[in-house]
Amino acid sequence: MSQLFSTVSLGDLTLDNRIVIAPMCQYSAEAGNATAWHRIHLGQLSFSGAGLMIIEATAVEDIGRISPGDLGLWNDENEAALKTVLEDVRRYSSIPVGIQLGHAGRKASCAVPWEGGKQIAPDAGGWQTIAPSAVSYSADEVKPVAMSADDLARVKQAFVESALRAERLGLDLIEVHAAHGYLLHQFLSPLSNQRTDEYGGSLENRMRFPLEVFRAVRDAVPASLPVGVRISATDWVEGGWEINQSIAFSRELEALNCAYIHVSSGGLSEDQKISVGPNYQVPFARDIRSQVSVPVIAVGLITEPQQAEDLLQQGEADLVALARGILYDPRWPWHAAAALDGKVQVPPQYLRSEPHDVKGILTQDQ
Helix, strand or coil: CCCCCCCEEECCEEECCCEEECCCCCCCCECCECCHHHHHHHHHHCCCCCCEEEEEEEECCHHHCCCCCCCECCCHHHHHHHHHHHHHHHHHCCCCEEEEEECCHHHCCECCHHHCCCECCHHHCCCCCEECCCCCCCCCCCCCEECCHHHHHHHHHHHHHHHHHHHHCCCCEEEEEECCCCHHHHHHCCCCCCCCCCCCCCHHHHHHHHHHHHHHHHHHCCCCCCEEEEEECCCCCCCCCCHHHHHHHHHHHHHCCCCCEEEECCCCCCCCCCCCCCCCCHHHHHHHHCCCCCCEEEECCCCCHHHHHHHHHCCCCCEEEECHHHHHCCCHHHHHHHHHCCCEEECHHHHHHCCHHHCCCEEECC
C-alpha cells in the first residue's frame, strides 16, 4: 500500500493522505481582504485531491504584511472577506483547510514580486517596519524599529486575535509562521536578533518570544484545533540559525502540544548559500523527526510521486508539502494516485475525466 495515500493525523485532524498544499503568498488581497483571486485560486486547489490545503501567510496586523497585497486576518472586514471565499470552497470540496498566521517584521513593506519585491520606504507609500533589533535585511533598506515591551505584547495578542478569527471561520488547522526570515524567525536567529534583554543572546532567550506566541495561540483555541509551526531549519549562513538549534526549538514546541513541525529553510539573510536540488531540505526534516514524536512535514523540490513515496517509506518525514509544483500542476495528487495505485476524492462533476487505464483512482467527494 502507498504510504503517500495512507491516512495520517495532525492532532485531532485526520487526513485522507499525506500530501499537503503548502502556504503560498499570492499578493492579491486588498487592504488584507481576500478577493476573487483567492476564490479562484483556492477553489481550483481544493479539487486537487491533496489531504490538506494551507492558506497563504496571513498577516496578524497591517504592518506585518510582506506587501500591500498580503492577505490579513486582523479585523472584521478581513474575516468577512475570507468567510465568503471559504463558503464557496466548502460548498464543493471537503478538503481540510488550514491557515498560516505570520508577521513579516523587518521584511515587511515590500513591493509584490512581479514589481521587483524591493522595500517600499515609508515616504513612498510603505510603512515603518519592526524587528527584534534595529538591523535591516539589506543595507539599502530603512532600518526597522527594535520592538519594545509594548510591541511584543501587541504582536503576541495580534496572533491570538487572528487565531480566534480562524477558529470562528471554522478552519481546520492553524500554522504559526516562524520561517523564511519573517518576524518569529528574526527572533530565533542570532544574525537578526542582537537584543540584550531576556529575548536575545542565548538560544533559550532567542526562542522565548516565538514560544510565547505559540503558547498564547495554542491556549486561545480549543485543544481539538491543531496548531503547528513552520520553521526554517537553517539560515544557510555561518554563525546563523542551524539544525541543532532547530531540533532544540522543535522539542520545546512539542512540549507545548505543537501538532506538527513543517520544515523549510533560509530566507533570513542575503548571504545565504543554498545548494538547491531534489529533496535538498529533506535531511533537515529527517534530523528533526528523529528527535521528536510529532509529525514532520518535508518540503523543497519534491516533484515526483515516487520521490515523495520513497522519502516517506524511508522514514525521513511523515507528510510532504508541495508549493510551486502544485501551482504548475494543480492535479499532482491525481497523477500521483495513478502512479502509486492510490485514490483521491474529487467533485462528482470530475469523475468522468478519469483515463481508461487508471480507472478507480477518483472517488466522489462527500
